[in-house]
Amino acid sequence: MLAVGLIGLGSVMALDLSSPLWAVFSSLHYLQFPWRFLMLPALGCALLAGLPVALLARRRPRATTLVALACVTALIAGGWQRARPRGLEDVPQAEFEAVAVAARDRLSGTAYEYETIWTEGRPKGQPEAPLIVRNGAVTIAELPAAGVDRRFAVSARGRARLRLNTFYFPGWRVLVNGQEQAIDWSNPSGLIEFSVERGEHLVEARFGPTPPRLLGGALSALGLATVLALIALSGHGKIGAGRALNPSEARAHRHLGELIHSR
Numbered sequence: 510m511l512a513v514g515l516i517g518l519g520s521v522m523a524l525d526l527s528s529p530l531w532a533v534f535s536s537l538h539y540l541q542f543p544w545r546f547l548m549l550p551a552l553g554c555a556l557l558a559g560l561p562v563a564l565l566a567r568r569r570p571r572a573t574t575l576v577a578l579a580c581v582t583a584l585i586a587g588g589w590q591r592a593r594p595r596g597l598e599d600v601p602q603a604e605f606e607a608v609a610v611a612a613r614d615r616l617s618g619t620a621y622e623y624e625t626i627w628t629e630g631r632p633k634g635q636p637e638a639p640l641i642v643r644n645g646a647v648t649i650a651e652l653p654a655a656g657v658d659r660r661f662a663v664s665a666r667g668r669a670r671l672r673l674n675t676f677y678f679p680g681w682r683v684l685v686n687g688q689e690q691a692i693d694w695s696n697p698s699g700l701i702e703f704s705v706e707r708g709e710h711l712v713e714a715r716f717g718p719t720p721p722r723l724l725g726g727a728l729s730a731l732g733l734a735t736v737l738a739l740i741a742l743s744g745h746g747k748i749g750a751g752r753a754l755n756p757s758e759a760r761a762h763r764h765l766g767e768l769i770h771s772r
Contacts, residue, residue: 645669
């Protein structure tokens with residue numbers, strides 16, 4: 510019943526029959542594509558495919574092997590034509606550059622999931638540059654940086670306020686000449702702002718881990734280590750090795766097994 514339910518639910522959610530649900534429950538839009546529900550029928554079909562093998566496994570092991578081979582052969586034969594995609598388009602590399610991606614309409618295929626909880630008003634249009642001047646006389650030159658981090662050479666004639674056109678999120682830090690600088694994200698768009706004093710500065714914006722992320726990573730590592738330890742101990746027979754059965758218990762187990770096989 511579970512497998513049939515998964516197949517039915519996933520199929521309905523991927524068809525036009527579920528259009529009213531998608532219209533009423535706006536949170537479903539974050540799934541982006543209805544066909545992602547097809548993972549449910551895939552799981553249900555996998556359970557149903559294993560049912561014949563499970564039923565034959567004890568009584569007819571040879572037949573079980575033949576059925577399993579037949580299922581694998583059918584899967585390969587059915588998907589063989591899809592192993593080589595057709596109709597691929599030759600897209601220029603320039604289409605994947607950051608400038609080209611930023612120039613596209615991000616809102617056409619999203620539900621504003623890229624915004625943070627600190628964003629009250631969306632920025633108007635594309636930013637002029639990654640780092641801009643809010644007030645003051647400043648010259649800015651962007652420097653190479655790795656990943657999502659940003660680096661700038663800043664020359665300020667006096668105290669100035671700058672805005673990094675990046676939505677604030679816990680983990681972002683701004684360093685000026687190696688010293689962490691206080692940041693402010695209280696503007697309507699939730700963008701990162703900070704101040705610099707007069708002089709030549711190396712400004713670095715870095716995104717790093719936070720205590721919750723470090724805790725999550727530690728728990729994941731602990732869970733993985735626990736699983737590996739259990740596997741290692743079970744391989745040495747230290748888990749599940751109980752005491753030996755006495756003669757009466759052994760007879761009871763044999764009798765129970767005979768009753769199960771007789772039915």
